[in-house]
Amino acid sequence: MIEKKRIIIGVSGGIAAYKSCYMASRLIHMGAEVRVCMTESACHFVTPLTFESLTHNAVNTDMFSRETPMNVTHIALAEWADAIIVAPATANLIGKAANGICDDLLSTVLMAAKAPVFYAPAMNTNMYENPALQKNLEVLRSRGAHIIEPAEGALACGTSGKGRMAEPEEIIGAVDAFFDEKKRDMAGVKVVVSAGATIEDIDKVRFLSNRSSGKMGCAIAREACRRGAAVTLVAGENVRFSDADIDVVFVRSAADMHWAVTEAGKEADVVVMAAAVADYTPKKPFDGKIKKSADDMTIELSRTKDILKELGEHKGERILVGFAAEADDMERYAKDKLKRKNLDMIVANDISRKDIGFGTQENEVTLYYKDGSSSSIDKCGKDIVAKRILDDVMRMMEDRND
Numbered sequence: 001m002i003e004k005k006r007i008i009i010g011v012s013g014g015i016a017a018y019k020s021c022y023m024a025s026r027l028i029h030m031g032a033e034v035r036v037c038m039t040e041s042a043c044h045f046v047t048p049l050t051f052e053s054l055t056h057n058a059v060n061t062d063m064f065s066r067e068t069p070m071n072v073t074h075i076a077l078a079e080w081a082d083a084i085i086v087a088p089a090t091a092n093l094i095g096k097a098a099n100g101i102c103d104d105l106l107s108t109v110l111m112a113a114k115a116p117v118f119y120a121p122a123m124n125t126n127m128y129e130n131p132a133l134q135k136n137l138e139v140l141r142s143r144g145a146h147i148i149e150p151a152e153g154a155l156a157c158g159t160s161g162k163g164r165m166a167e168p169e170e171i172i173g174a175v176d177a178f179f180d181e182k183k184r185d186m187a188g189v190k191v192v193v194s195a196g197a198t199i200e201d202i203d204k205v206r207f208l209s210n211r212s213s214g215k216m217g218c219a220i221a222r223e224a225c226r227r228g229a230a231v232t233l234v235a236g237e238n239v240r241f242s243d244a245d246i247d248v249v250f251v252r253s254a255a256d257m258h259w260a261v262t263e264a265g266k267e268a269d270v271v272v273m274a275a276a277v278a279d280y281t282p283k284k285p286f287d288g289k290i291k292k293s294a295d296d297m298t299i300e301l302s303r304t305k306d307i308l309k310e311l312g313e314h315k316g317e318r319i320l321v322g323f324a325a326e327a328d329d330m331e332r333y334a335k336d337k338l339k340r341k342n343l344d345m346i347v348a349n350d351i352s353r354k355d356i357g358f359g360t361q362e363n364e365v366t367l368y369y370k371d372g373s374s375s376s377i378d379k380c381g382k383d384i385v386a387k388r389i390l391d392d393v394m395r396m397m398e399d400r401n402d
């Protein structure tokens with residue numbers, strides 16, 4: 001519930017600043033208290049007067065303003081807020097926030113804030129796809145910030161592509177959902193999530209691994225935690241993740257993953273295996289560095305333990321969710337895996353597509369259920385996919401308890 005919440009809208013210098021005027025008006029209409037903090041650049045796009053008229057509060061732009069000499073503005077604002085929405089979030093502002101730079105009022109408020117922060121990036125597609133920007137978003141995400149993905153479409157610069165700021169309704173919806181008490185529906189539920197790739201050593205230098213970034217598993221862990229669950233994330237060494245409220249166990253090999261998931265899974269109500277675990281591992285890893293020779297080389301591989309199958313065999317009352325990454329005949333393979341491994345649900349995605357799945361922020365999946373039914377989730381952020389998966393998990397738990 002957004003009513004009575006104290007919300008700071010941080011406006012940085014992009015064309016989409018005009019949309020934030022409407023957002024401020026909507027939030028006021030919904031009963032929120034709104035204060036606006038603008039960067040110097042933002043003031044080129046819309047005037048503080050517009051926001052002042054809409055919110056009936058003075059707009060903050062200057063860190064060194066002496067209008068309220070007893071208050072240190074950036075600290076007072078940061079402490080006041082229940083949530084901060086940065087919209088539009090420019091590439092510059094995102095870069096500063098990710099790297100701890102606070103050289104103006106808004107970036108300093110963000111540095112001082114304990115409240116949840118929602119960033120709505122808005123920029124030209126090339127800027128949005130720039131690896132520096134993507135890395136900065138990932139850093140913010142890993143520190144618990146909420147990133148409201150931009151949409152695809154016509155951009156103010158005359159081009160078309162991804163980068164258009166999410167619509168105010170969508171941004172408000174994300175903040176509203178955050179405050180929605182119902183979303184603490186996983187309180188008391190113990191969840192184990194695996195994420196990322198395993199690494200199978202060939203020798204001290206080389207290894208076998210795969211392309212899983214762990215983003216999907218991390219999104220599920222974060223969402224479950226947000227909804228009140230006690231979460232253990234078993235993550236491959238390649239995963240970058242930290243969250244003070246989530247118990248994270250980093251593992252290297254499939255054998256390590258097997259041990260960690262089995263241990264954590266003993267107490268769990270829900271296990272979600274989103275990690276890409278190696279099916280094979282070198283039979284005898286070489287204790288040193290294998291020397292190059294003129295001949296071809298054969299590495300003998302042995303099967304790793306099938307974690308999901310073992311969990312399915314000793315399932316008890318747990319809800320068990322698996323993933324299937326398939327390049328063809330997805331439905332048949334996914335349904336077969338669901339049955340063979342005694343799962344409650346399998347999340348299938350098409351790895352032949354470059355725009356979704358491995359390493360990307362988005363996914364488009366089909367969920368197949370034990371009772372033979374299925375549902376599809378159109379291409380969207382992995383955080384949205386995580387929500388839908390956990391909605392289904394909770395529905396299954398409720399059905400079981402009825």
Ligand SMILES: Cc1cc2nc3c(=O)[nH]c(=O)nc-3n(C[C@H](O)[C@H](O)[C@H](O)COP(=O)(O)O)c2cc1C
Binds near residue numbers: 039040
């Ligand atoms: C007409 C115009 C439109 C701009 N639109 C954007 C934008 O949508 N997103 C963005 O990241 N930067 C945009 N910029 C660049 C930023 O305004 C610039 O990087 C500025 O330094 C951002 O400062 P701030 O982050 O402190 O607000 C635009 C610049 C101009 C002149």
